[in-house]
Amino acid sequence: MLVFVGLGLDPGDLNLKAIHYMKIADEVILDTYTSILPKDYYEFLEKLVVGKKITYARRGDLEGGEARRIAEEARNKNIIILTPGDPFIATVHDAIRVEALARGVEVVVVNNVSILTKAIAKCGLQSYKFGKMVTLVYPDVSKPYSVINVIYDNLSRNLHTLLLLDLRLEENRLMKIPEAIDLLIDMDYEGKLRDKISVAIARLGFREEFVVADRFVNLKKYTYPDPPHSLIITSTLHPIELENLYYICGLPAEELRRVKER
């Protein structure tokens, strides 16, 4: 069988199903390219699967011919793929799953928390008030105006936007919150973003996790630990959301007042 295991964001997120499947695995593949986990999590995993073959997969290792080879091998042994967050919230592992399913190989999925749910729950915003989420990528070819349009579109429907920032681990280019803010303000052709209450999220699940809420443009002033970074741009806030941002994410009191007075 082929087992996809979501690791969540920190070692405490590991669940009982994950531990069971790691125990019965013949071969372990660790996805090291879709995101980064805390260092002690990797050490913990290595202890849990001691004595088994571990492959550290990089981009491309679970696609194309390799995906077919692994799906083929999973006919005769238990192969487990460990992945940060949830295995299927991003789309990277869809291809290998389809290869396995098409061969009639048993596929097991162990879900876990992802940045998507953890970021929303962390800062006390309401999940049904989120619109489409989007990833802000480096503007290699052209400026990513589509991202601005998703944010505008969500704002026009009174919906918050979760914005994941580019994470190119192999090129060692990991987008930081201040870069993202510059990029977005430069593209903000209707000037809607500057004063929006927003949340900056750095290294969620790590010991050095840092989450702060402030006016969008003010989020540049803080000092953040290393990426992964993400941003939430809020729309109209419910009073309880506002209180959560104040108590949990250190929204400055003057911003709390400013929003309440409107």
Add this chain to the structure above:
Amino acid sequence: MLVFVGLGLDPGDLNLKAIHYMKIADEVILDTYTSILPKDYYEFLEKLVVGKKITYARRGDLEGGEARRIAEEARNKNIIILTPGDPFIATVHDAIRVEALARGVEVVVVNNVSILTKAIAKCGLQSYKFGKMVTLVYPDVSKPYSVINVIYDNLSRNLHTLLLLDLRLEENRLMKIPEAIDLLIDMDYEGKLRDKISVAIARLGFREEFVVADRFVNLKKYTYPDPPHSLIITSTLHPIELENLYYICGLPAEELRRVKER
């Protein structure tokens, strides 16, 4: 401290942090009103916290004066609130969290998978293609046209809609998929829903879990286990999403062909 622990949807979803906090808890409150978990999960939890005071909380038990009393008591002992899914994907526990935070009580949140992420990951759809999610409630006063408008609005943006169905545990009114389909077709004033490829999800995480994809109107024909039930109404499908619906959710081959030919 006050600890909110998400239980996920089945006993295997329980994670290491949850087990740790259950061990150090002085008092355990089990939320029995926001959703239902498999029976063996409750038995397993009772074994894990054996010897501690367990309160089975019903609607209202974690609000108003009770919320203030619990927040007050959490100054001097470790109170743990166990809740199906993730504690903060729904908004029911926000009030008690704010009460605790306002008193300076340490608040710990242990996130877990919720129906939101598990439903999306389960059927192989892509999370960034989802728009606002919505709950379909029984039309006690007037027909919930706002739900249709959310679906239409998502469709116009090429986004899928996750639709949770009403779950009134105390009144024993748990909306079933066929009821929901009748209700939605009756309100579908632009006739957009009938032929949309949709996914019916029943008792996700339970042993009797049943997930099936078909044309919206055809989903009435299947026999489902008891609620909780939910629905996904898809917009334009990526070829890999379509293959996933075929392999994982039993989308009939003629529907696969029909969509591919368009």
